[in-house]
Amino acid sequence: LRITDRKKDLIKTSGGKYIAPQELENGLKSEPLVSQVMIVGDRRKFVSALITVSEENAQRLAEQEGFEAESYAALTQRPEVRRRIEAAIEALNAKLPSYATIKKFAILDHDWTQDTGEITPTLKVKRQVVGPRYRQIIDGFYDGESYGV
Numbered sequence: 001l002r003i004t005d006r007k008k009d010l011i012k013t014s015g016g017k018y019i020a021p022q023e024l025e026n027g028l029k030s031e032p033l034v035s036q037v038m039i040v041g042d043r044r045k046f047v048s049a050l051i052t053v054s055e056e057n058a059q060r061l062a063e064q065e066g067f068e069a070e071s072y073a074a075l076t077q078r079p080e081v082r083r084r085i086e087a088a089i090e091a092l093n094a095k096l097p098s099y100a101t102i103k104k105f106a107i108l109d110h111d112w113t114q115d116t117g118e119i120t121p122t123l124k125v126k127r128q129v130v131g132p133r134y135r136q137i138i139d140g141f142y143d144g145e146s147y148g149v
Contacts, residue, residue, distance in 0.1 A: 040138050
């Protein structure tokens with residue numbers, strides 16, 4: 001017996017497949033640039049992700065790659081940051097069945113905090129807060145607006 005996630009957090013795709021989002025989220029967090037992740041896809045055709053970037057590790061990448069360490073928001077949108085996160089998603093997807101692979105994602109220009117109510121004191125994402133707050137971005141994944149992998 002292996003417990004992968006809380007039953008209430010399981011995602012059921014429109015194809016009827018169940019996915020444990022925490023497994024995918026933890027896999028993406030192995031990339032040092034990734035601060036927080038929320039996997040979405042309940043009753044949808046495919047799985048997508050909202051991603052926040054670690055400011056400290058993004059600054060470190062800027063120093064290593066030799067580009068200007070602008071504001072945090074600008075740093076999150078740098079092509080170097082995007083490439084690293086895309087590579088992490090592709091590596092994770094290679095280990096997953098096709099129905100569980102992340103097809104689209106968005107890198108947010110700010111991190112989630114307890115103060116804004118998006119994470120708990122134990123740094124878990126509050127899905128019931130983040131989902132509605134970022135509904136427009138999430139809907140954009142399925143309307144063809146957001147980035148693909």
